[in-house]
Amino acid sequence: MSRSEEMMNQEIRSQAEERGRQKNGDGLFEETKQFEELMMMYDCAIRQVQTKLEILDEEFSVRYRRNPISSIESRVKTPMSIYRKLKKRGQEISVKSIVRNLNDVAGVRVICNFIDDIYDIARMLGRQDDLKVISIKDYIRNPKENGYRSYHMIVEIPVYFSRTTRYMRVEIQIRTIAMNFWASLEHQIRYKKTLPGDVDLNAISSELRECADTIAETDRRMLDIKNRLAKYEDMEED
Ligand code: GTP
Numbered sequence: 001m002s003r004s005e006e007m008m009n010q011e012i013r014s015q016a017e018e019r020g021r022q023k024n025g026d027g028l029f030e031e032t033k034q035f036e037e038l039m040m041m042y043d044c045a046i047r048q049v050q051t052k053l054e055i056l057d058e059e060f061s062v063r064y065r066r067n068p069i070s071s072i073e074s075r076v077k078t079p080m081s082i083y084r085k086l087k088k089r090g091q092e093i094s095v096k097s098i099v100r101n102l103n104d105v106a107g108v109r110v111i112c113n114f115i116d117d118i119y120d121i122a123r124m125l126g127r128q129d130d131l132k133v134i135s136i137k138d139y140i141r142n143p144k145e146n147g148y149r150s151y152h153m154i155v156e157i158p159v160y161f162s163r164t165t166r167y168m169r170v171e172i173q174i175r176t177i178a179m180n181f182w183a184s185l186e187h188q189i190r191y192k193k194t195l196p197g198d199v200d201l202n203a204i205s206s207e208l209r210e211c212a213d214t215i216a217e218t219d220r221r222m223l224d225i226k227n228r229l230a231k232y233e234d235m236e237e238d
Pocket residue numbers: 104137144146148152173182183184186187
């Protein structure tokens with residue numbers, strides 16, 4: 001091979017490499033753009049679910065003079081948390097894989113005052129034509145071994161964008177204030193990074209379990225008191 005042929009080959013090779021780099025770079029750019037759009041879509045789905053809940057609460061407050069919902073919290077899963085979950089399950093790290101494999105990128109937590117509010121809200125949501133219930137886990141009727149209680153729904157709702165309609169999945173967790181109080185502490189303890197050796201985790205777990213049962217009992221009694229008083233009319237408020 002002559003020197004000029006060699007130089008030409010070298011040139012062709014480096015051009016091809018450059019194209020490869022650009023292509024990979026563009027691929028990453030394209031994927032990043034799609035990821036950003038997907039997160040925006042999940043955020044919109046959350047807002048729609050949130051509005052549905054606020055409407056139900058509003059109607060309740062006018063019709064029955066009380067609010068079944070105490071508060072609503074929502075979040076879109078962070079990119080790091082999405083990455084970790086896919087990685088842990090050995091699933092592909094891509095925008096397609098997120099849509100296919102994860103049901104909890106969009107999460108809404110509904111905190112209710114009483115246990116029966118939870119079932120009312122779940123039933124009223126389930127009846128809505130544009131909302132499809134994909135799955136339900138009732139950890140209130142069937143509490144987890146550790147004492148966790150909450151009502152979980154995975155739903156799919158259409159979100160209308162300028163050029164497409166996307167059916168987005170949202171995880172809805174419905175629980176009482178007391179259940180939420182318990183779950184927050186249990187979550188904090190579970191993710192404690194550094195605990196000294198003399199902390200007896202078994203003892204803490206069984207104490208938490210007892211608290212969960214006490215809380216469940218209190219929730220039932222509070223509901224019972226409310227129901228016993230429901231037939232009497234309210235006094236005019238100041
Ligand atoms: P992931 O736990 O998200 O992988 O989902 P899963 O398929 O196990 O679904 P599940 O409905 O059991 O749990 C979904 C979510 O509920 C979790 O991500 C937590 O936010 C919450 N959750 C479930 N179990 C517990 C628990 O024991 N303690 C607390 N604090 N939260 C829980």
